[in-house]
Amino acid sequence: MFPDSEEWPDEPDDPDPESRWGQPEDDLTSIPSVEDPGERVDADAEVEIDSDLARYFWVTVVYANVALGGVSIGLLVIAFRGQFTVGGVAIAVGLIALYRTYDLYDSYQTRVADDDATGADDAAAASADTAGEVSANGSE
Template sequence: MSDDPVDGSIDRFEPDEPDPEAEYGPDIPSVSVPDATENIPSVSIPEIGDTDVPPGLARAFWGAVVAVNIGLFAVSLGLMVAVFRGQWQLGATAIALGVVALLSGYRRYRAHQNR
């Protein structure tokens, strides 16, 4: 029995591994890539306070943004607490806080708009 692997030589039953240097399939095309350091535009970033926006407008804008963000967060959180957790008093408090913040943001917007 010459095909019996008792002698520990199982390698003769393994297939030969393919040659990684052999060419399989079509040729791989080459691509020329331009140098990444060529033609990089320069960008100047203004310093804080070095803008064309008047300080009153920037303050009104960011105040309205913060008030509206707080309002949306509080209203949505209050609704979720009330509906999913059943804590109606805490949910109603958060909703009321959110409505007040939204109204504050709207008041800031209208006050600056009417100036």
């Protein structure tokens, strides 16, 4: 038996894992900070969102979640329980919700495209009226 005062001859010294980083508390304060010019938005500023857009968004989120849940739970019920009726109904509900999600998205895109076309037509008509007035007045 070895006495307590003797060290093991083949035991390496324990390395200090913090020695390779120095003093991070002191070193990190010397890192310069750079302000991104694109992020000068006030955090407390409120953003106005069109109520129709918010409604379309939340209804689409609910339908998409129902679609995901219905299809996945239906497949799991069929695969693990063998209950084709319950699983089939869940998959059908999920597919109907998925179709409804697509339908809402498509109707919103159509509405936005119609609004853009109407806005472009109004702008073209306004510029044509302005051009007609300018030529009638003889200026330019």
